[in-house]
Amino acid sequence: MDDFSKAISFLKSAKRVSCLTGAGISAESGIQTFRDKDGVWNKIDPMKWATVQGFLEQPREIWLWYEQRREQIRNTAPNPGHFALSKLQTHFEHFSIATQNIDGFHQLSGSKNVQELHGNIMRNKCFDENILLEDFDCNTIPPKCHKCGAYIRPDVVWFGEMLPQDIWEQAYEDARNCDVYFVIGTSGVVYPAAGLATIAKRSGAKVVIINKEATELDMRADAHLIGLSGEILPKLLEAFLI
Ligand code: BJW
Secondary structure, eight states, X not given: OOHHHHHHHHHHTOSEEEEEXXXXXXXXXXXXXXXXXXXXXXXXXXXXXXXXXXXXXXXXHHHHHHHHHHHHHHTOOOOHHHHHHHHHGGGSSEXXXXXXXXXXXXXXXXXXXXXXXXXXXXXXXXXXXOOEESOOBTTXXXXXXXXXXXXXXXXXXOTTSOOOHHHHXXXXXXXXXXXXXXXXXXXXXXXXXXXXXXXXXXXXOEEEEEESSOOTTXXXXXXXXXXXXXHHHHHHHHHXXX
């Protein structure tokens, strides 16, 4: 049996399906990935642009960089890969998506049970108090908290920061308790998110990897579908529904 047919047969007998998604699923929407050859980290140093230390060293540049990325996300939309997952969700007792993406495209495409492991670029929080804020002093770049005067920063998870604990625990439980675990469009190098594939595998799930190339997690795969998620996922949905 080829890997595509295997993936369909796993789905046909599954009650609980969970997914881990990464930048690759949004690539066909026009959002840059991080580690592909034209990826974000090939042009800039992640330790300077995605750490607390980096933000404190160049707050203005980093705030403006996030503003530019927000604008890009507002001007793009979910692609057929996101929509295929949202259609698939209705066919199982449980279906969840743990995403490393901060673009909100899973929710926008209609997916319900989405765990944002690395936050959401559209939300902001007070740098010092760590509380979400919608209203702040925009007379400076970055803006400042009305209450304490600290910088406002995007509600995303930078290197060295903990993932939101309740969201992580839910993603962990879902990986531990599913029949099929999809790993879609992620290089699988950033932890603890990448570890979810191992948790699912060790707990007995069938792991299906969808990626345009080889990844660090390939040894976990029971089926490996090589290609673009925006093409493979709609085909998978169609074959599953027959
Ligand atoms: C397609 C496709 C198509 C393309 N179809 N496929 C050793 C030393 C130091 C630190 C660590 C260490 N070991 C572990 C750590 C911790 C660190 C880590 O993992 N580092 C490794 C990189 C070494 N992790 C953390 O710090 C995390 N926190 C943590 O561990 O807390 C505990 C702790 C606390 C204190 C100290 C130490 C530990 C937090 C991680 C936060 C990650 N943040 C970012 C930035 C978010 C904000 C922003 O965007 O600005 O999250 S980094 C970036 O990487 C982003 C992503 O979510 C994340 C994962 O990337 P992803 O999604 O996999 O993208 P790519 O580009 O890597 O891959 C894309 C894939 O898609 C490729 O495979 C393509 O082939 C594929 N693809 N088009 C299908 N159409």
